[in-house]
Amino acid sequence: MSGAEPKVTLDLALASGLTGEEYDRIIRRLGREPTFTELGLFSALWSEHCAYKHSRIFLRGLPTAGPAVLQGPGENAGIVDLGGDLALAFKIESHNHPSFIEPFQGAATGVGGILRDIFTMGARPIAVLDSLRFGPAQDPRSRRLIEGVVSGISWYGNCFGVPNLGGEVGFAPEYAGNPIVNAMAVGLVSKTRIFRARAEGPGNPVFYVGAKTGRDGIHGATMASATFDEGAEERRPTVQVGDPFTEKLLLEACLEAMETGAVLGIQDMGAAGLACACSEMPARASMGMEVELSSVPQRETGMTPYEIMLSESQERMLLVAARGREEEVRRVFAKWELDAVQIGQVTDDGTLRVRMNGAVVAEVPVKALTDDAPVYDKPTAPPGWQDALAAFDPLTLPAPSDCSETLVTLLGSPGIASKAWVYRQYDQQVGINSLVMPGSDAGILRIKGTGKAVAVTTDCNARFVYLDPRAGAAMAVAEAARNLAVSGARPLALTDCLNFGSPERPEILWQFKEAVAGIAEACRALDIPVVGGNVSFYNETLGQAILPTPVIGMAGLIDEAERRRTQWFEQEGDRIALLGPPAVSLGGSEYLWVMHGKMAGGLAPLDLQLERRVHEACRAAIAAGLLRSAHDCSEGGLAVAVAESCVSGPRAIGAAVELPDDGRRLDLALFGEGPSRVVVSMRPEAERHFERLMGEFALPWTWLGRVGGEAVNVRRGGETILSVPLEKLDHAWRHGFERHVA
Amino acid sequence: MNFGVVVFPGTWSDCDFHYVISEVLRQPVRYVWHRDRQLDDFDCLILPGGFSYGDYLRAGAVAGRSPVVEALPEFVAKGGLVLGSCNGFQILCEAKILPGALMRNECLQYRCQSTHLRVENAETPFTRLMRPGQILKMPISHGEGKFYADPETLRRLRDQKQIVFRYCAEDGRVVKEANPNGSLDNVAGVINEEGTVLGLMPHPERASENAMGGTDGLLIFHSLLGSLVEDGSFLKR
Numbered sequence: 001m002s003g004a005e006p007k008v009t010l011d012l013a014l015a016s017g018l019t020g021e022e023y024d025r026i027i028r029r030l031g032r033e034p035t036f037t038e039l040g041l042f043s044a045l046w047s048e049h050c051a052y053k054h055s056r057i058f059l060r061g062l063p064t065a066g067p068a069v070l071q072g073p074g075e076n077a078g079i080v081d082l083g084g085d086l087a088l089a090f091k092i093e094s095h096n097h098p099s100f101i102e103p104f105q106g107a108a109t110g111v112g113g114i115l116r117d118i119f120t121m122g123a124r125p126i127a128v129l130d131s132l133r134f135g136p137a138q139d140p141r142s143r144r145l146i147e148g149v150v151s152g153i154s155w156y157g158n159c160f161g162v163p164n165l166g167g168e169v170g171f172a173p174e175y176a177g178n179p180i181v182n183a184m185a186v187g188l189v190s191k192t193r194i195f196r197a198r199a200e201g202p203g204n205p206v207f208y209v210g211a212k213t214g215r216d217g218i219h220g221a222t223m224a225s226a227t228f229d230e231g232a233e234e235r236r237p238t239v240q241v242g243d244p245f246t247e248k249l250l251l252e253a254c255l256e257a258m259e260t261g262a263v264l265g266i267q268d269m270g271a272a273g274l275a276c277a278c279s280e281m282p283a284r285a286s287m288g289m290e291v292e293l294s295s296v297p298q299r300e301t302g303m304t305p306y307e308i309m310l311s312e313s314q315e316r317m318l319l320v321a322a323r324g325r326e327e328e329v330r331r332v333f334a335k336w337e338l339d340a341v342q343i344g345q346v347t348d349d350g351t352l353r354v355r356m357n358g359a360v361v362a363e364v365p366v367k368a369l370t371d372d373a374p375v376y377d378k379p380t381a382p383p384g385w386q387d388a389l390a391a392f393d394p395l396t397l398p399a400p401s402d403c404s405e406t407l408v409t410l411l412g413s414p415g416i417a418s419k420a421w422v423y424r425q426y427d428q429q430v431g432i433n434s435l436v437m438p439g440s441d442a443g444i445l446r447i448k449g450t451g452k453a454v455a456v457t458t459d460c461n462a463r464f465v466y467l468d469p470r471a472g473a474a475m476a477v478a479e480a481a482r483n484l485a486v487s488g489a490r491p492l493a494l495t496d497c498l499n500f501g502s503p504e505r506p507e508i509l510w511q512f513k514e515a516v517a518g519i520a521e522a523c524r525a526l527d528i529p530v531v532g533g534n535v536s537f538y539n540e541t542l543g544q545a546i547l548p549t550p551v552i553g554m555a556g557l558i559d560e561a562e563r564r565r566t567q568w569f570e571q572e573g574d575r576i577a578l579l580g581p582p583a584v585s586l587g588g589s590e591y592l593w594v595m596h597g598k599m600a601g602g603l604a605p606l607d608l609q610l611e612r613r614v615h616e617a618c619r620a621a622i623a624a625g626l627l628r629s630a631h632d633c634s635e636g637g638l639a640v641a642v643a644e645s646c647v648s649g650p651r652a653i654g655a656a657v658e659l660p661d662d663g664r665r666l667d668l669a670l671f672g673e674g675p676s677r678v679v680v681s682m683r684p685e686a687e688r689h690f691e692r693l694m695g696e697f698a699l700p701w702t703w704l705g706r707v708g709g710e711a712v713n714v715r716r717g718g719e720t721i722l723s724v725p726l727e728k729l730d731h732a733w734r735h736g737f738e739r740h741v742a
Numbered sequence: 743m744n745f746g747v748v749v750f751p752g753t754w755s756d757c758d759f760h761y762v763i764s765e766v767l768r769q770p771v772r773y774v775w776h777r778d779r780q781l782d783d784f785d786c787l788i789l790p791g792g793f794s795y796g797d798y799l800r801a802g803a804v805a806g807r808s809p810v811v812e813a814l815p816e817f818v819a820k821g822g823l824v825l826g827s828c829n830g831f832q833i834l835c836e837a838k839i840l841p842g843a844l845m846r847n848e849c850l851q852y853r854c855q856s857t858h859l860r861v862e863n864a865e866t867p868f869t870r871l872m873r874p875g876q877i878l879k880m881p882i883s884h885g886e887g888k889f890y891a892d893p894e895t896l897r898r899l900r901d902q903k904q905i906v907f908r909y910c911a912e913d914g915r916v917v918k919e920a921n922p923n924g925s926l927d928n929v930a931g932v933i934n935e936e937g938t939v940l941g942l943m944p945h946p947e948r949a950s951e952n953a954m955g956g957t958d959g960l961l962i963f964h965s966l967l968g969s970l971v972e973d974g975s976f977l978k979r
Contacts, residue, residue, distance in 0.1 A: 154852050158885070159793040161754025245752050245796025336751065425852045427883045429948050430791075432758045446953060448761070561953070 005036035005304070012036075016043035016219075022374060029368045037354060037362040040306045041369055044219070044272035045279060048537050051373035054503035055535040058516045066529035068492045074284075076117040076197055076268060078531020079189065080492040082557060086447060087191045088454060089123035092131075092184035092497040092553040094536035098239040099181040103148025107181050108156035108242040112314050114185040115160060116268035119251050120317065122195040122258050123187030126431055126445055128157055130167035130183050131458040131497070131551040135176025137414040137740040142171070145179050146741055152242075153183070154425040159244035160251070163434050164426030165443025167458050168551075169419050169737075172599075177541030182497040182534075184553040186456055188447065195258055197267035199281035199289055199320045202348040204264060206289060207326075208274075209257075209333055209340045210250045210316040212299035216240050217273070217312025227502055227540040246315040246338070253336035254317060260332065262325035269316040275309045275369075277318035278344075279352050283370040288351040291344035293361070305354060305361040320346060383507035389467055392600035394586035399667050403639075403722040406595060407712070408732045410636050410671065411643055413594045417736025418648070439648060440566040441483040441632050444558065453561035455489035457554055461635065462547035463588040463599050469511045471603055472588075473518030473550045475675050478611045479634055480554040481526050485615035486630035486678055488564050488622040489556030491526065496533035496552055501545025503537045511548040512537075519550060525608035526615070528554070565622050567631035568649025572708035574628055574681040576655060577690070578638065579701045580614050581607070582662070584672030590635040591671035604674030610700075611676040617697040618678055624693065626686040633677035639670040639722065641679045642704070643712050647730045654709035654726045660702060661717035670714065670722065681707050743967055745771040746784040748830075750805045755791035755828065758947040763788075766950050767963055776805070779813040786823040786966055787814070789830025791883065791945060801844060801886040802829060806836030814839060814939075823867055823966065824939040828884055831931070831941030840932055840941045841899060842891035848924025852885040856955070857922055857944060859930050860910040863903045866933050867969035868940045868962050877914045878907075878958035880944035882922055887943040889925040889932070899932060907931035907942055 006012060013023040016039060026034055026042050034042060048054060064072040070087050071079035077091035095110025111128060118125045130153055135142040146169075157164055162185070199206065217240035257263050265285070267277045274296070282289040293308045303311075319340075321329045326342060333340030347353070352369065354362040365372075400406045410416055423438040435453055436444035442457040459480040465472030481491045496519060501508040523530060539546040558564050569576075586592050587601020621627050633641035638659075646655050659669055682690055694701050712729060714722040745763045749756045756773060763771040774787065776794075781787065794805035805811060811833060818824060818839075826834040834840040847853055861869055861876040872878070891899060899905050907930040911920040921928045923943070931942030946959030 151851070158852055158854075158883070159752070159796065161792060243796070245793060245798065248752055248754070248793075424855050427852075427854045429854070429881060429883065429945070429954070430754050430758065432761060432948055432951070432954055435953060448765075 008033050008036055008039050013039060017047060018043050022046060025374065029372065035362055037305045037309060038364055040310050041275045041362060041364060044275045044310055045369040046373045050272050050276060052535055053374050054376050054378060054509065054537060055512065056375050057377050058513050061516060061520045062530045063520060063523045064529050064531065066493065069529050069531055070191065071194065071531065073530065073532045076120045078493060078495055079121060079194060080531060082447060082452065084450065085190050085192065087189050088186060088555055089118050089121045089189050090184065090186040090495055090553065090555050091117050091532045092182055092495045092551065093534045094497050094499055095181045095183065096178060096499060096536055096539055099149055100179055102239040103145045104152040105239055105241050107149040107152035109240045109314055110181050110183045111153055111156040112242045112244065112247050113270045114183045115162065115247060116270065118185045118187035119254055120195065120197065120266050120268045121189060122193050123189035124255060125162045125185050125187045126433060127165040127186045127443060127456060128162050128183060129165055129443065129456060129458050129553065131180065132168065133170045133172065133175045133180035133549060136173055137171050139176060142176065143741060149179065149181055150422050150425055156242055156244045158427045160248050161430050163428050163430050164423060164438065165428065165434065165445065165456055166438045169422055171414055172462065172547055174544065174547045177544055178539040178546050180499050180546065180549055182551050184458055184495065186555060193258065195263065195266050197281055198265040198285040199287050199346045200264055200285045202287065202346050204323050204346045205321050205326055205342045206291060206344040206346060207319040207321055207329055207340050208296055208343045209319050210338055211243060211246045211313060212297040212339060213308055213311045213313045214299045215303065215307055215311060218307055218310045227538045240312045240314050242314050249336045249338055250315050250317065253333050253338050257329050257332040260328045262321050262328040263319055264322055265320040267318050269318055271312065273309065273311050279366045279369040281318060281320065282346065282352065283366040286350065288347035288349045288366060289344060290347055290353040293354060293356045295341055295343040297339040297341055305356045309354065378503060378509055379506045380510035380513050381506035382510050389600045390602050394592050394601045395665060395668065397596055399665055400595065403666055403670055404724045407639050407643060407722060407724055408728060410590060410594055410640055411729055412732035412736030414737050414740040415590060416636050416640060418734050419737060421738045421742060435561060435564055436566055442487040444487055444564050446561050451561055453558040453564055455484045455487040455556045455558060457483040458551055459483060460549055460551040462549040463593065464603055465515055465548045465550060466599065467588045468603050469514035469548055470518035471606055473515035474522035475606055476550055476552045477519055477522035477526065477528065478606060478675050479632065480552040481528060481615055482632045482678065484554060484556035485618045486565065486567065486632050488619060489558045490619060491528045491554055491556040493529050493531040494552050494554040495531060496550055497536065498533065499536045499539055499546060499549040499551065501540045508545055515548055515550045522608060526612055563622055565627055565630045567645055568629055569645045569653050569655060569681050569707040570628050570649065572653065573684060574707040575684055575687060576657065576679065576681050576704040576707060577701055578677060578679055578704050579617060579699060580677035581610060581674065581700050584637060584668065584674035586668055586672050589637065589671060589673045591637065591667060606675045613697050613699055614676045614678060617694060617699050621690060621693055626690050627680050627682050629681045631679045633679050634673065637671040637673050639714065643729050645679055646712055646726065647733045652726050652730045653707060654711050655705060655707050656709060656713045657705035659714060659716040666721055743769055743785045744783055745769055746774040746781065746787045747771060748774045748776065748787060748789050748810055750776040750794035750808065752794045752796050753790055753792035755945065755947060759788045759790050762947045762950045774810060776808045776810050779809050781813055781817045781822065784822060786825065787817065789824065789826035789833055791828030791830065794829055794833060800836065802832030802836040805833045811837045818938050825868065826941040827945055828943055831943055832886065834939060834941045839939055840934055841895050842889055842932060844886050845888040845890050846886050847888055853922050854883040855922060856881050858910050858912055858920060859907040859944060860914055860916060862908055863906045866906060866937045866940065868965050869906060871961050871965040871968055875914065877910060878961065879956045880946060880949045880959055882944050884943055887923040887925065889929040891926060896927065902935060904933050904935065905929055906933050906940060
């Protein structure tokens with residue numbers, strides 16, 4: 001063993017993020033003190049980021065099976081069947097901590113990491129989406145983060161050559177010290193050529209491919225498993241530096257190498273780098289692995305085994321090839337001018353043996369690092385604030401004096417206004433599959449040669465989750481599924497990115513437990529399995545946790561791409577209808593936040609069976625060719641949904657709406673939010689057919705009015721309650737984001 | 743007509759051009775690796791969009807000195823046509839096969855959006871099916887597309903009708919608001935003096951199917967195919 005390495009002590013273990021209890025556990029498992037390198041392996045693999053030690057027992061409750069599922073959680077990405085020979089790989093992942101420390105590189109490498117997760121499966125990435133949350137838009141620190149994050153995503157994705165098909169941008173004070181940067185990637189793969197991260201077959205060579213290893217990102221996984229204090233900037237060295245060009249080469253080289261048949265298994269070296277890949281790959285196949293670190297391509301001199309194993313240098317993969325076919329692998333990587341070096345082989349002894357110049361520096365059972373990582377069942381407790389929040393009645397606040405002005409304000413608020421400022425910085429079309437680009441409820445990609453299309457979305461209303469974690473998380477699933485339904489798609493599966501504060505606080509872990517239970521309930525009711533995801537804990541700075549933000553990424557299938565729908569009104573004279581229940585609440589609404597600065601109140605009830613029928617009815621109406629547009633009615637309520645349908649299309653167009661005279665307060669009727677609601681428009685000739693169809697689904701629904709005119713007019717009981725010139729709404733919506741942010 | 747689509751490390755519009763040429767136009771097309779100098783099999787070479795060699799120096803600077811680009815002048819001299827789009831245009835400028843330079847967008851941000859182009863010269867092999875003054879809709883996607891040339895060069899380009907496309911409003915007015923990147927004189931595409939090499943920042947391959955929002959890009963391809971039939975000048979090789 002190397003003599004120059006520090007002596008391993010309890011203090012050193014604590015300093016590397018392990019607890020005293022965990023350190024004892026390592027000694028018991030090994031029957032001795034770990035070496036310095038071994039300590040590094042454990043600190044990385046037993047980190048929350050890699051081991052899911054606080055979340056695992058809750059995640060077991062998620063449904064993961066379904067007829068379309070080809071690969072569930074546990075691999076680099078989930079995979080669902082698209083019919084024929086094709087399948088869709090997708091996954092979402094967080095890069096919150098690095099993005100706070102260094103927004104440009106943090107966000108860029110977040111995109112890089114999720115893309116590698118897709119192409120390690122053998123899939124060619126066809127889209128990315130990004131779910132972002134920041135502190136208040138007017139705060140200069142938020143602006144710095146937004147500009148950095150958006151340009152980082154733009155730089156990496158554009159250079160790599162993948163279109164950005166959507167996502168979200170939201171704001172709340174709770175994110176000021178901890179922005180959320182979640183990236184989702186989607187790829188297309190032949191069912192017969194799916195690759196997995198398994199090290200099979202003793203004696204098979206283990207290849208290191210891609211970029212060289214440096215000292216960047218050492219302990220990134222550990223950094224992402226702790227809260228921030230004032231010294232966050234000092235952790236900048238733990239953020240990796242991305243190189244999208246090398247990633248593009250790595251993509252082409254990996255897919256070409258896979259094509260040869262010489263590749264047996266492959267894993268991205270992301271969090272915890274070689275340490276993670278060298279233990280997870282053999283663990284999945286109940287094998288062992290031997291590696292010689294002096295063979296690892298390095299771009300710095302004098303790196304220690306510890307540094308080489310824990311480096312999170314980007315754009316690297318670990319690949320297991322078939323013995324005797326090494327040359328085929330080398331030839332492909334040489335063509336793309338990338339390193340492909342054999343650094344070891346698969347063994348059958350279940351041990352990870354790490355050598356440096358022949359001397360063993362670590363010798364650990366792979367299961368000790370992976371399967372035997374601690375699993376915690378820590379206490380949960382509802383936060384003291386929960387009941388008071390729910391008890392607040394928003395109708396005790398004064399009603400707005402002018403609903404027209406309120407609508408203009410809401411449409412121009414940074415949460416609702418057009419996000420074109422963001423997505424015009426992203427390539428949205430490379431690959432020429434983008435049928436619907438960002439700006440509608442879901443992004444839609446054609447699958448060339450099949451007549452089918454895939455719809456993708458990410459959703460989460462974190463205010464709802466904060467006020468009622470279980471219902472709020474279920475609503476996130478419902479909203480994602482609704483966004484697919486209004487596009488004409490049937491959801492295939494989802495991937496979740498669970499962003500929370502410190503799980504060591506019982507009230508945060510309670511939020512987590514409840515949210516996961518809510519996701520599970522909604523998944524079961526809507527028949528949508530979870531095929532992968534990511535947990536991001538410790539999103540706290542100086543004791544301020546983020547709002548609980550379980551972002552749902554979902555993919556669905558449209559059998560006939562031609563039948564896809566978008567959210568905007570298209571034609572004067574078309575009839576407008578509202579599908580779904582009348583029940584809404586101002587609790588947790590955008591209105592309450594924007595107009596009154598409050599986040600409180602109870603949520604409208606979620607009836608998952610009704611939600612499901614709304615989706616089915618929507619898809620049926622779209623498949624029958626009845627609808628011209630369909631739009632999810634969410635943040636900002638009915639008035640905002642109608643206004644969005646008016647201004648978000650290629651050509652702004654007005655609408656005249658008549659609300660049922662139900663005596664509800666105007667702000668509640670116009671801006672109240674509730675699940676399961678969809679605003680649709682159709683040709684007048686489709687009316688009868690549509691009425692019949694809604695009858696078949698036994699759905700609550702109502703006619704709302706007509707498309708057309710130069711204003712958005714809302715009447716109730718014969719009285720005009722809201723009237724705004726189209727131009728004014730259009731301007732507010734189009735420039736609102738930039739006005740607040742840029 | 744045999745098309746070749748050049749692939750540099752970091753090119754990403756290669757597959758899109760290949761798809762449009764083979765699936766939409768039903769023409770023979772092959773990829774050309776950046777190390778190839780043997781170009782005799784082709785009638786028209788496409789230099790597609792992307793980030794060749796990562797564009798970590800100036801966009802197109804490294805690719806502009808690659809083997810395949812070094813072979814272009816001879817290919818063109820023998821009657822071959824070259825179409826460079828986006829990164830391809832940047833590469834052709836860097837290689838001095840086309841005049842001018844493409845600088846960082848004036849807004850200092852990447853821009854992916856739909857643009858309108860006014861046809862300024864309809865007498866090239868790439869535009870012969872268009873009308874002078876015709877307005878085309880074609881998307882852009884770049885961070886370095888601001889065309890610049892010194893005043894003398896610009897005057898020459900104007901005089902010799904080498905400016906082929908200019909960014910314009912939907913109604914055809916060439917105005918500042920319609921200029922997405924700050925290009926000098928709203929220049930979106932230029933051609934060499936011989937009329938055999940066209941470079942443009944917009945993506946014709948993204949505007950070649952109705953499903954993608956328009957087919958104005960096809961006019962370039964159809965012009966090329968028409969040129970082949972009517973005009974033997976580049977069949978002489």
